Amino acid sequence: MTGVTKFPARVRIVEVGPRDGLQNESATIALADKITFIERLAAAGLQDIEVTSFVHPKRVPQLADADELLGRLPRTDVVRYAALVPNMRGLERAIKAGVSRIGVLTAASDTFNRKNINMNTRESITALGPLVQRALEQGISVRGYVSTSWICPYEGPMDKHKVAEIVQELFALGVDEVSVGDTTGGAVPAQVEATLDRLLGVCPGERLAMHFHDTYGMAVANTYQALRMGISTFDSAAGGLGGCPYAPGASGNVATEELLYLCDRLGIETGVRLSGIRHASDFIGRVVGRTLPSRVLATGAGTEA
Amino acid sequence: MTGVTKFPARVRIVEVGPRDGLQNESATIALADKITFIERLAAAGLQDIEVTSFVHPKRVPQLADADELLGRLPRTDVVRYAALVPNMRGLERAIKAGVSRIGVLTAASDTFNRKNINMNTRESITALGPLVQRALEQGISVRGYVSTSWICPYEGPMDKHKVAEIVQELFALGVDEVSVGDTTGGAVPAQVEATLDRLLGVCPGERLAMHFHDTYGMAVANTYQALRMGISTFDSAAGGLGGCPYAPGASGNVATEELLYLCDRLGIETGVRLSGIRHASDFIGRVVGRTLPSRVLATGAGTEA
Numbered sequence: 210m211t212g213v214t215k216f217p218a219r220v221r222i223v224e225v226g227p228r229d230g231l232q233n234e235s236a237t238i239a240l241a242d243k244i245t246f247i248e249r250l251a252a253a254g255l256q257d258i259e260v261t262s263f264v265h266p267k268r269v270p271q272l273a274d275a276d277e278l279l280g281r282l283p284r285t286d287v288v289r290y291a292a293l294v295p296n297m298r299g300l301e302r303a304i305k306a307g308v309s310r311i312g313v314l315t316a317a318s319d320t321f322n323r324k325n326i327n328m329n330t331r332e333s334i335t336a337l338g339p340l341v342q343r344a345l346e347q348g349i350s351v352r353g354y355v356s357t358s359w360i361c362p363y364e365g366p367m368d369k370h371k372v373a374e375i376v377q378e379l380f381a382l383g384v385d386e387v388s389v390g391d392t393t394g395g396a397v398p399a400q401v402e403a404t405l406d407r408l409l410g411v412c413p414g415e416r417l418a419m420h421f422h423d424t425y426g427m428a429v430a431n432t433y434q435a436l437r438m439g440i441s442t443f444d445s446a447a448g449g450l451g452g453c454p455y456a457p458g459a460s461g462n463v464a465t466e467e468l469l470y471l472c473d474r475l476g477i478e479t480g481v482r483l484s485g486i487r488h489a490s491d492f493i494g495r496v497v498g499r500t501l502p503s504r505v506l507a508t509g510a511g512t513e514a
Numbered sequence: 515m516t517g518v519t520k521f522p523a524r525v526r527i528v529e530v531g532p533r534d535g536l537q538n539e540s541a542t543i544a545l546a547d548k549i550t551f552i553e554r555l556a557a558a559g560l561q562d563i564e565v566t567s568f569v570h571p572k573r574v575p576q577l578a579d580a581d582e583l584l585g586r587l588p589r590t591d592v593v594r595y596a597a598l599v600p601n602m603r604g605l606e607r608a609i610k611a612g613v614s615r616i617g618v619l620t621a622a623s624d625t626f627n628r629k630n631i632n633m634n635t636r637e638s639i640t641a642l643g644p645l646v647q648r649a650l651e652q653g654i655s656v657r658g659y660v661s662t663s664w665i666c667p668y669e670g671p672m673d674k675h676k677v678a679e680i681v682q683e684l685f686a687l688g689v690d691e692v693s694v695g696d697t698t699g700g701a702v703p704a705q706v707e708a709t710l711d712r713l714l715g716v717c718p719g720e721r722l723a724m725h726f727h728d729t730y731g732m733a734v735a736n737t738y739q740a741l742r743m744g745i746s747t748f749d750s751a752a753g754g755l756g757g758c759p760y761a762p763g764a765s766g767n768v769a770t771e772e773l774l775y776l777c778d779r780l781g782i783e784t785g786v787r788l789s790g791i792r793h794a795s796d797f798i799g800r801v802v803g804r805t806l807p808s809r810v811l812a813t814g815a816g817t818e819a
Contacts, residue, residue, distance in 0.1 A: 214704060397779040398738050399519060426772040426809035430735035433703050467731040474702040502809075504731035 217441035220476045222436045222468060223257040223388070223418060224250050226493070228293060230461055234497050240274050244281055250447060251288045253485025255347030259312060259444075263299030279306035293350065295326070300340055301442050311344055313337050313356040313384065316392075317372045318361030334378050340453045353379035353387040354420070359396035359404060369404040373411045386416050388444055391431065391508050392425025398434035405438050416455065418442035421463045422503070423449060428463035429471060436475070440441075443468055446453040448490035448501030464503035466490065466511070483511035522746035524783045527773060528562040528693070528723060529555050531798070533598060535755030535766055537567065539802050540541050545579050550799045555752060556593045558790025560770075564596045564617060568604030568677075584611035584761050596657065600631070605645055607653055609652050616649055618689070619659040619695070621668030622677050639683050646687040658684035658692040659725070664701035664709060674709040677763070678716045691721050693749055696736065697731025703739035710743050723747035726768045728754060733768035734776060741780070748773055753795035753806030769808035771795065771816070788816035 213349060220484055227247050231238055243260075262283065266273035276291060278444045282290055291310040294300045303311055315337065316322045319329040326333060340350050357364075358372050383481040389408065391401075395489060401419075409415060419435045419442070445468045451461025465486050472479050494501045504513070532552050537541055548565075555563055565587065571578035580597060587595055596615040599605045608616055621627045621644065624634040631638060637785050646656050662669075663677050682693045694713065696706075706724075713722060724740045724747070726733040737748060750773045756766025770791050792811060799806045810816070 214707070216704075218533050313632065395779075397776055399521075399780055400733075402519070404584065423809060424813055425775050425815070426734050426769065430703075430738045430776075433735045433739075453735055465730065470730050471735075473706055474700075502727060504807075508729055510730070 212365050214418045214437050215419035215439075216436050216475050216477055217301065217439060220436075220468075220472050221257065221442045221481075222255060222465060222479055222481055223259065223442060223444045224255045224447065224465060225259045225420075225444045225462055226250070226448070226450045228261055228272070228445075230397075230446040230448075232269050233461070234271060236497050238271065238496055240277060240281070242493075242496045243274070243278055246447075246489055246496070247282060247290075249485065249489035249492060251285070253489060254479070254481040256287060256480070257289050257291065259293065262293035262295070263302045263306075264295050265299075267345035269388045271292065276302055276306050277366040279303075279308055279496070282454065294340065294344070296364060297340055297343070298474070299341045300343060304349070308349060310350045310352065312352045312354055312388070313340060314356060315375060315379070316356035317367045318360070318364045319374060320359040320363040321357045321361050326362070330375065334375065334382070337379075338382055341362050341384060345383050351384045352418075353382070353384035354404055355379070355387060355392045356392045359391050359400050359504040362393055367399050369407040372404055372407060373407045376388060376408055376417075379409050380412060380416070386442065388418040388420045389411075391422055391428075394422030396421075396426055396431055401431045401434045402438070405435060407442070418444055420426075422451075422461065429467050430474040432463055432468060436471075436477070447486050448494055448506055450490075450493065450497075450501055461466065461502070464501075466503045466505035466507065470505050485512040519742055520744075521741050521780050521782055522744060524746060524785075525741070525773075525777050526562065526747045527560060527770060527786055528566045528747060528749045529560045529722045529752065529770060530725075530749045530767055531555070531751035531753070531755045531770070533564045534565055534749075535578070535751040537574050538756050538766070541802050542635035543576065543606065543801055545582060545586070547798075547801045548579070548583055548684075551752075551794055552587060552595075553702035553803070554790065554794035554797060556590070558794060561785070561787040562594050562596065562720060564598065566567060567600070567606045568597065568611075569600050571611065572601050576758065581598075581607055581611050584613055586606075591661055599649070601641075602645055602648070605648060609654070610712075613654060614632075615655045615657065617657045617659055617693070618645060619661060620680060620684070621661035621666070622672045622680060623662040623669045624698075625668040626662045626666050629668070635680065639680065639687070640685075643687055644691060650688050656689045657723075658689035659685070660684070660692060661695045661697045664695045664696050664705050665698050667698055670766065674712040677709055678712045681713055683723075685717060685721070691723055691747065692717075693723040693725045695725035696727055699727035699732065701726075701736055702732055703735045706736045706739045707743070709744065710740060719744045720746065723749055725749040725765065727771060728768050736774050737768055737773060737776060741782070753799055753811055754789050754808040755798065755806055766807065769806075771808045775815070792816040
């Protein structure tokens, strides 16, 4: 392409469709369909798949089958199946289910945290301490998430210095990676640049993941901005599955298909095959009963002859 | 935002929905609906609207009412209504209809030109000479278009030096602006950067417009790349209307809504109101009978209380 920008040689895709995507679907999805979806994602070459959340079943009924799901996924050394864990009770369920990797969540916004978990950001990080410790003792690796890292639906723009502090505190707890989330999808690349510039001053880029939602169509542009800055881990959802309960009509995570298309055209390796993702997206699109928002999917690209 | 990148203070949006968008719709659209759509676009603050094409009615039946449409649009000093003109016969129709601005088209790809107009690129530019001259003599300003500036569906990647030559030749004919088109929507920002870097070596950025399609979800990222490089004129279509006959399932031009969202968040003025564009998009979406692809539109943003 161009000789100016140096992109990462390889991008690691963390597929979050089964969790971040499906948790927002109104249709009830059968366990067998979730497993088929996840198996197809793995067959496409994805090695990091966030499959569910050990949240209270009443809070997210869509993921109430977390324990059984984990039990029925094929054991493999190639694919890491991860699950979100909101609290100690969820962690005990995750341990019992044999999870090898968990994600723990806080948000940059105090108000967002308070509305969701009834704690402010400081209290939430304090509460994560024993959780992370217990997981690590059990040989479970931990990923941290920071929601609303750019914009809070209640507070508006977030302070990049505060986001950097939270990221540092999560690393201090023992997480090996922090996924920095644009929960509302409202960020634009210039804001991604500013926050990322700050974050790269406090931790190596290899330990950061970007988690962009495509609510306003900015996710690919934000991804490209992060790639330019050397970020090599991105969360995405097959088909662009999902949505944000706080933004009506919002589309979900950046589509895995779009991420693949971009990486492919930039000569960046992912180890993931578009035809395999299409195979998974076509299936889950039929299950949820709607056209998934991925543009690449709509073109028919990746259809096997 | 960030202090590093200097964006243009103002972006000029050239709305191409009524032409590039509607020409690809399968439903027949009534003249009155086209006029309502265009009037709403103008009311939203758009000052450059490409309303139709004086192409042979048999070739694009959707735009067979070009003459009548121009005759029925309100005369105004604020809004420039432009029309595409493929040949001398079309120009005579345009002159008769009282058009004040036309667009003339060629493509970077010889094969693409040959398939569409039965001439190679060289022959096509030669043929445009008398056309542009006749228009200018009539006091009609002329915009040039270069289709397939990055990727040709038949030939593949295009040579940026060849694109630069074509742009220079169009300026030499007397056009005041060249719209550089990613017809298939296949370009990624690194390719936009490389070609634009070359183009900015042969002409001032103020005389270039970018015309991105969102087939693979790259249009906003490509727009941002061009903004970073100082480009301040962008073609877009309300709602993301349109499509490309060469890419099945493809979405259309970058949505005017997404362009507005991006500019607004970057502090760039456009003079265009999102609520006004929504008013136009909601209308034309009902007329064409489908959900338009704009993400911003889907969120409900710009809905007036």
